[in-house]
Amino acid sequence: MPEQRSRAGRATIRDVAREAGVSVTTVSHALNGKGTASEATRRRVLAVAERLAYRAHPMARGLRRGRTGVLGLDMRPLDAIGSYLPVGVDYFVRFAGAAAVTALDHGLGLMLVPDLTRPGIPTSAHGVDGYVIGDPVRDDQALARLLDAGVPVVTVGRDPGRPDFTDWVGSDDVHETQRVLDLMRQRGAERVAFIAGTDDNAWNVDAERAYRAWAGRHHLPVRVLRVPEATGEDGGRDAARQLLDGPKTRPDAIYCQTGRHAAGVLAEAQHLGVAVPRDLLLAAGSDAQQTRLATPGITALDLEPEETGKAAVQLLIARLNGEPATGPVYVPARLHERGSTGAR
């Protein structure tokens, strides 16, 4: 008595029902622990299902339940990669990896969707249960579109143009920035320059705000440069040349948002004969390969991409389960003190 399978491929619920001598309803109930089946029947169905290696067809189930079991991830940094520059490489993979594993732990898949605002995106992109949007910019289009469509969405870092939206995960940028600045001041800095990126996202906005407030509080001069994230080390080099030019008002400390800019600043400073940390203190607002491997190491905030990715997925799942909005989730950053601020 060979087991009849409806089609070549996989066993369907109907096959299990036939084999177990019950109705499909009973199979479904037994498998999902839903109905009122006797213990004997339940066990028999389970055994047959196991034997046939039955797995509910994900799309049939999804169609019926209205849930895909897949989360979407749209990381703005990934868009920036478009040309595949190794920008944010470090952060991205740690984040995406943690997010994927966390989703997996909840029985969900994680789908990469490069850019939701691009035309002609795959229909599957509309089929996910919810979205994680990484580092939205002010009045982010992808975010707006999803919210309009009523899709549950969580962002990493808030949208600066959307103060009401609180379903986000990220570091307390104002506080963390202060921490680093305080460290520099403690190490003797009196003229701290600040190099931000040009992306109009919360991370840049809040850090700059924190810097200005901090300088004001301590009656220290304010010097802000904005350098495109994508310029990387070269951008940092240029900025350093600019800042270290006039010996008169030369800063004795530089705080860069990105690790790559910081690495460029370090290289250029060394090239110009400005010793770090003796003549110049240096720190970065995000950790990266470049800050870890530079000589001396560059003091940096580790934004804990793994924790952040995990928290983002967890928050999204909570939203999907209809739990009330729990406001923003702050992931504390870790401050790695390295040689660039005088650590041994």
Add this chain to the structure above:
Amino acid sequence: MPEQRSRAGRATIRDVAREAGVSVTTVSHALNGKGTASEATRRRVLAVAERLAYRAHPMARGLRRGRTGVLGLDMRPLDAIGSYLPVGVDYFVRFAGAAAVTALDHGLGLMLVPDLTRPGIPTSAHGVDGYVIGDPVRDDQALARLLDAGVPVVTVGRDPGRPDFTDWVGSDDVHETQRVLDLMRQRGAERVAFIAGTDDNAWNVDAERAYRAWAGRHHLPVRVLRVPEATGEDGGRDAARQLLDGPKTRPDAIYCQTGRHAAGVLAEAQHLGVAVPRDLLLAAGSDAQQTRLATPGITALDLEPEETGKAAVQLLIARLNGEPATGPVYVPARLHERGSTGAR
């Protein structure tokens, strides 16, 4: 006359049909360019669909067509990340980014599935149209399972235990390895040591084979060390200490498979007072942040993860479309000559 939508959320094909005064069949045909509808009807339907912002429900469509529109990606390096060590970070993100974008260009999504052999993976993982498996090890379990299930799959690098399986994409490791070794010999190397990883994948296997054959051909001594990939720079340091110990038989060149090992070797060599490239030539079989940023830069093979990711997705799509197996696709590597082999 407010438009009736069957439910709160999105418009269904039925809504479009009602609004356009035709049957659902006609709508489907018009939208997919299938049936025999008059030009006038077709245009009217299209206009209504546009107005209602109608999009076919991905799961309903998938259920009917037997296609999800999603590809799965199971990168073994990502598994290794488990603890989220920045191993293969560089390669992974460039690969995954390119793969995602290529899939997107074909109207497909890309789903990250950390480890297919783990128990309790999400059902959605079974719902994808095909899989890309990155760097399978010998007799890879994930690969075996998918092939058994009849799922179309493409690997990056062949499974060393599966010579018959030709649906893979990757570099010609034997040839590329020779290229680097030839360069070192041309720069004067006479005793080249080889540091491989411990993963039993084609990349390690073929490179070591190429090294042994090359050394034999040139009557040069053979010295092979195997260091776990996950040990990174520290592993490289240890290996270097071992190799550079006895001044008697000390190698005058070291070839490392991974960039991180090479970076560790460089650091340790410098620590031991062995000047690179004067006393020791150094090269790596894969490019990474570490090889680019080291001082001096480390000569390395760029395995072109973007090209590889693109090629892998394209090959998978060809398979999905029933095109005959086109054998392995070789992606040529690029050799970056840097200071560690005497480039200026």
Add this chain to the structure above:
DNA sequence: ACCTTTTCATAAAAGGTTTTATGCGATAGC
């Protein structure tokens, strides 16, 4: 005028699951 194409549109089936409503037989209550 009749038969044959051709054109255009539709009804219905299929895809696999979950859920709601229904039914049947047996036990319990009075």
Add this chain to the structure above:
DNA sequence: GCTATCGCATAAAACCTTTTATGAAAAGGT
């Protein structure tokens, strides 16, 4: 002995789309 309750199982509807088969009307040919 009649009815209410309960336990167990199932039929059928629903989810939304695509595809196959069918049919009506119009056009064309003799």
